[in-house]
Amino acid sequence: MRPDAPQNADTVAGVGEFGLIRRVTQGRIQPPSTLLGPGDDAAVVAAPDGRVVATTDVLVEGVHFRLDWSTPEQVGRKAVAVNMADIAAMGATPTALLVGLGCPADTPATLVDELSAGMWQEAAVAGAGVVGGDMVTCETLVISITALGSLNGAAPVTRAGAQVGDVVAVCGRLGWAAAGLAVLGRGFRSPVAVVGAQRVPEPPYAAGPQAAAAGATAMVDVSDGLLADLGHIAVASGIGIDLRTDLLEVHPRLQDVASALGADPRHWVLTGGEDHALAATFPDPRGVPEGWRTIGTVRHGSGVTVDGIAYEKPAGWEHWR
Ligand SMILES: Nc1ncnc2c1ncn2[C@@H]1O[C@H](COP(=O)(O)OP(=O)(O)O)[C@@H](O)[C@H]1O
Ligand SMILES: Cc1ncc(C[n+]2csc(CCOP(=O)(O)OP(=O)(O)O)c2C)c(N)n1
Numbered sequence: 433m434r435p436d437a438p439q440n441a442d443t444v445a446g447v448g449e450f451g452l453i454r455r456v457t458q459g460r461i462q463p464p465s466t467l468l469g470p471g472d473d474a475a476v477v478a479a480p481d482g483r484v485v486a487t488t489d490v491l492v493e494g495v496h497f498r499l500d501w502s503t504p505e506q507v508g509r510k511a512v513a514v515n516m517a518d519i520a521a522m523g524a525t526p527t528a529l530l531v532g533l534g535c536p537a538d539t540p541a542t543l544v545d546e547l548s549a550g551m552w553q554e555a556a557v558a559g560a561g562v563v564g565g566d567m568v569t570c571e572t573l574v575i576s577i578t579a580l581g582s583l584n585g586a587a588p589v590t591r592a593g594a595q596v597g598d599v600v601a602v603c604g605r606l607g608w609a610a611a612g613l614a615v616l617g618r619g620f621r622s623p624v625a626v627v628g629a630q631r632v633p634e635p636p637y638a639a640g641p642q643a644a645a646a647g648a649t650a651m652v653d654v655s656d657g658l659l660a661d662l663g664h665i666a667v668a669s670g671i672g673i674d675l676r677t678d679l680l681e682v683h684p685r686l687q688d689v690a691s692a693l694g695a696d697p698r699h700w701v702l703t704g705g706e707d708h709a710l711a712a713t714f715p716d717p718r719g720v721p722e723g724w725r726t727i728g729t730v731r732h733g734s735g736v737t738v739d740g741i742a743y744e745k746p747a748g749w750e751h752w753r
């Protein structure tokens with residue numbers, strides 16, 4: 433269907449741009465950090481310590497999600513989660529979200545309602561709100577979210593601070609969303625544990641500021657794959673990282689799914705993205721906070737190795753590859 437397809441009362445075209453904006457904004461309760469919410473040319477958000485953390489990630493139908501795999505509500509939750517995970521990965525707390533939405537004219541208006549409901553549900557998990565956005569017509573469903581966050585007085589944890597001798601630790605799931613993607617890709621809808629992980633990630637938002645307070649020297653969220661994302665820390669910090677397989681547990685659930693599909697669960701753990709676990713480096717093994725698992729060390733050199741050996745397969749997702 434063309435983006436300017438005929439109007440119908442149940443479609444976004446029938447409800448219209450401003451009717452739709454009214455539907456997604458009315459009755460929403462903003463957090464205290466929202467000084468001026470949707471409805472004006474821009475929103476006003478408090479920056480308690482004078483600094484704003486800002487990030488954006490775009491999700492495209494068919495690339496990041498499929499509407500026959502996920503409900504609109506799940507897509508909304510995921511779109512917000514992947515953005516708030518980047519805020520957490522800086523050691524910050526999400527405060528506000530700006531939502532750019534493109535969809536074809538014949539999109540049911542209720543799909544946008546459900547998408548918006550999912551976004552607000554996930555935002556509530558971290559105490560953030562949707563303070564503004566934009567709606568346009570286009571060929572497929574596209575969601576572009578900008579998340580803002582607050583460091584609450586702490587220093588940002590960048591990708592560039594890892595030091596030789598640091599330990600590498602992770603908080604959150606690894607390989608679950610990749611297992612879910614493999615299951616969905618083969619036309620199955622269960623087991624729901626891994627399919628659910630692909631539909632809606634559960635980033636450990638609070639672990640970001642927790643790691644910052646514990647003295648994390650570098651941090652990243654695992655969106656593309658553990659090896660790929662630790663690779664960004666390695667490049668930015670000018671160091672190498674070695675992971676230890678014996679420290680990287682493969683959950684029995686992932687083992688089961690992998691045996692059923694004839695896949696390698698360790699590959700999901702090492703290279704599967706989309707769980708948005710947080711991976712960080714800490715100077716002292718005893719300083720690794722509760723809830724984090726040590727998985728390796730920072731060494732001299734470059735790149736990320738596993739048990740001292742370069743990984744032979746692609747390290748994670750890369751667009752256009
Ligand atoms: N079009 C762009 N203009 C400026 N910076 C960009 C653009 N696209 C990506 N970046 C920046 O490149 C870095 C890496 O991007 P990306 O891999 O998408 O980060 P993440 O995985 O944390 O979402 C980020 O700092 C991001 O802001
Ligand atoms: C339909 C569909 N196909 C493939 C995937 C797998 N996938 C899409 S994007 C992605 C990686 C993360 O996305 P990206 O846009 O690179 O996020 P960023 O690293 O910028 O946060 C993965 C594993 C998916 N989630 N859904």
Ligand SMILES: [Mg+2]
Pocket residue numbers: 488489490
């Ligand atoms: Mg990105």
Ligand SMILES: [Mg+2]
Pocket residue numbers: 517518521652653654655
């Ligand atoms: Mg990231």
Ligand SMILES: [Mg+2]
Pocket residue numbers: 489514515518655
């Ligand atoms: Mg991201």
